[in-house]
Amino acid sequence: MKVKILGCYAATPRTITNxxxxxxxIKSHMFLVDCGEGTQVQLRKHKIKFSQIEHIFISHLHGxxxxxxxxxxxxxxxxxxxxxxxxxxxKGIKExxxxxxxxxxxxxxxxxxxxxxxxxxxxxxxxxxxVKVTTIPLKHRVYTNGYLFEEKNxxxxxxxxxxxxxxxxxxxxxxxxxGGDITLDDGRVIPNAELSFDPEIAxxxxxxxxxxxxxxxxxxxxxxxxxxxxxxxxESESHLAEKTMHTTAKQAANIAKLAEVKNxxxxxxxxxxxxxxxxxxxxxxxxxxxxxxxxGLEFEF
Amino acid sequence: MKVKILGCYAATPRTITNxxxxxxxIKSHMFLVDCGEGTQVQLRKHKIKFSQIEHIFISHLHGxxxxxxxxxxxxxxxxxxxxxxxxxxxKGIKExxxxxxxxxxxxxxxxxxxxxxxxxxxxxxxxxxxVKVTTIPLKHRVYTNGYLFEEKNxxxxxxxxxxxxxxxxxxxxxxxxxGGDITLDDGRVIPNAELSFDPEIAxxxxxxxxxxxxxxxxxxxxxxxxxxxxxxxxESESHLAEKTMHTTAKQAANIAKLAEVKNxxxxxxxxxxxxxxxxxxxxxxxxxxxxxxxxGLEFEF
Numbered sequence: 001m002k003v004k005i006l007g008c009y010a011a012t013p014r015t016i017t018n019x020x021x022x023x024x025x026i027k028s029h030m031f032l033v034d035c036g037e038g039t040q041v042q043l044r045k046h047k048i049k050f051s052q053i054e055h056i057f058i059s060h061l062h063g064x065x066x067x068x069x070x071x072x073x074x075x076x077x078x079x080x081x082x083x084x085x086x087x088x089x090x091k092g093i094k095e096x097x098x099x100x101x102x103x104x105x106x107x108x109x110x111x112x113x114x115x116x117x118x119x120x121x122x123x124x125x126x127x128x129x130x131v132k133v134t135t136i137p138l139k140h141r142v143y144t145n146g147y148l149f150e151e152k153n154x155x156x157x158x159x160x161x162x163x164x165x166x167x168x169x170x171x172x173x174x175x176x177x178x179g180g181d182i183t184l185d186d187g188r189v190i191p192n193a194e195l196s197f198d199p200e201i202a203x204x205x206x207x208x209x210x211x212x213x214x215x216x217x218x219x220x221x222x223x224x225x226x227x228x229x230x231x232x233x234x235e236s237e238s239h240l241a242e243k244t245m246h247t248t249a250k251q252a253a254n255i256a257k258l259a260e261v262k263n264x265x266x267x268x269x270x271x272x273x274x275x276x277x278x279x280x281x282x283x284x285x286x287x288x289x290x291x292x293x294x295x296g297l298e299f300e301f
Numbered sequence: 302m303k304v305k306i307l308g309c310y311a312a313t314p315r316t317i318t319n320x321x322x323x324x325x326x327i328k329s330h331m332f333l334v335d336c337g338e339g340t341q342v343q344l345r346k347h348k349i350k351f352s353q354i355e356h357i358f359i360s361h362l363h364g365x366x367x368x369x370x371x372x373x374x375x376x377x378x379x380x381x382x383x384x385x386x387x388x389x390x391x392k393g394i395k396e397x398x399x400x401x402x403x404x405x406x407x408x409x410x411x412x413x414x415x416x417x418x419x420x421x422x423x424x425x426x427x428x429x430x431x432v433k434v435t436t437i438p439l440k441h442r443v444y445t446n447g448y449l450f451e452e453k454n455x456x457x458x459x460x461x462x463x464x465x466x467x468x469x470x471x472x473x474x475x476x477x478x479x480g481g482d483i484t485l486d487d488g489r490v491i492p493n494a495e496l497s498f499d500p501e502i503a504x505x506x507x508x509x510x511x512x513x514x515x516x517x518x519x520x521x522x523x524x525x526x527x528x529x530x531x532x533x534x535x536e537s538e539s540h541l542a543e544k545t546m547h548t549t550a551k552q553a554a555n556i557a558k559l560a561e562v563k564n565x566x567x568x569x570x571x572x573x574x575x576x577x578x579x580x581x582x583x584x585x586x587x588x589x590x591x592x593x594x595x596x597g598l599e600f601e602f
Binding site: 011012013014015037038040041044045061062063066067068070071074075078079090092093095096099100103104105106141142 | 312313314315316338339341342345346362363364367368369371372375376379380391393394396397400401404405406407442443
């Protein structure tokens with residue numbers, strides 16, 4: 001599982017920082033999460049093939065998370081994309097994109113599917129054999145969802161030595177992977193535990209931005225491998241965090257601690273701070289495994 | 302009169318090129334013309350103060366001329382702008398911007414005035430004592446206008462030597478600037494021609510993008526100081542120019558020649574061409590004073 005940070009700064013794009021967007025590579029999916037202005041250029045800069053992106057998740061409809069989406073959709077069209085594209089985001093996103101396309105007298109060359117969200121409860125919005133995506137209802141100035149991406153590692157690992165020893169045919173391998181016992185030709189039943197090992201631990205990534213400090217998300221993000229949590233401010237500006245419905249680094253660390261996550265990845269820094277190391281220092285007082293997102297960085301878990 | 306090119310490439314923003322946007326400095330105005338994605342970052346990069354921009358002219362609602370506008374409007378808001386902002390562009394622009402603001406639950410801190418255009422005839426859309434702005438109806442795949450910016454140099458230049466010689470009071474200087482004769486205390490009438498020189502030639506800038514080759518614009522842009530004309534293609538791709546309703550460098554030069562303009566500034570190059578000098582070479586076969594726009598360049602006239 002890899003996370004590439006295309007942009008992780010709050011509010012307005014600048015010459016040296018980009019608004020929120022990141023690519024999560026998980027089980028051969030490339031999920032684009034949020035799409036601030038300039039995201040398509042960041043994708044090009046980091047050589048991420050446009051065709052690999054089939055699902056885009058938008059947390060909320062503030063510009064620094066959303067204003068790059070129409071440009072990306074248009075560029076896909078200009079490049080003659082044929083592959084389906086799925087957009088997940090708050091209700092209203094479809095109306096906005098379709099209006100902008102209509103004004104440009106433009107029609108996508110590919111199928112564009114909108115999955116508009118309105119629920120205030122956590123819900124599964126995408127699922128296949130390998131991954132599951134669930135919303136994390138957040139509290140911000142507008143309707144906002146975080147997203148929980150979970151690997152499904154149901155397949156047990158084959159114990160090849162034991163399998164060869166019993167001379168079991170390949171046709172039974174899938175049965176073993178899914179926990180089945182095997183009956184040999186002579187009638188002996190070999191229990192699955194003898195033929196396989198436990199599956200790898202499934203990894204998970206929780207994206208939580210933008211939000212005020214909110215302990216209600218803890219049951220949803222419990223034990224995740226990585227929690228990306230916004231930390232727009234430091235504690236010294238906690239009054240601004242409360243006023244603008246954002247989080248401080250200390251508060252984000254507190255959520256990480258209570259949810260017993262493995263790693264906390266901070267981002268969405270206000271551009272008022274010159275040195276983002278201050279965020280790590282503050283969060284480290286409460287939680288140990290703190291990572292700092294920054295534009296262009298890639299994290300592997 | 303100065304023109305700063307923020308971006309001048311067609312279709313999609315890339316890491317090394319920007320879509321259309323330029324700032325025209327004329328008679329102390331800073332007019333922003335078109336606003337592709339990333340324009341706000343280009344403005345920052347070139348240290349153009351946001352507060353200097355009071356009028357934005359959008360040619361048409363294709364993304365490479367328009368998708369940066371909502372981000373710029375939002376950033377002005379986040380920075381607490383108070384000064385009025387006037388937007389000129391095709392009908393529909395207001396609906397789009399207001400919808401995007403509404404979805405973000407955002408209200409501008411300043412007055413935002415939309416001047417929506419629908420006419421297929423050239424019309425004056427802005428005028429004050431020093432400048433006049435007129436539309437140039439263009440032919441493209443959607444409703445499109447170019448813009449003609451003209452200085453008004455009505456004031457004659459004072460002949461200070463003659464004025465001091467006749468001992469004329471300062472209170473009469475404005476009368477002289479506007480062509481009046483002066484009656485001295487002894488009754489002698491001094492004709493204006495003795496007290497002033499002809500005014501400087503008024504400069505003018507015509508922005509024409511995007512458009513197919515269209516001789517109908519010639520009467521409107523006749524004799525302008527600078528014609529910025531799109532040249533998306535070279536003649537070798539004239540079939541694409543026709544198909545997509547764009548212009549070749551040769552065609553742009555032909556318009557410049559027929560309109561007897563002083564300078565032709567080319568831009569809106571397709572990114573298929575590695576070397577934009579090819580555009581100058583082609584245009585120079587027909588017209589001499591060819592300048593090549595490129596991102597970050599400034600031209601003074």
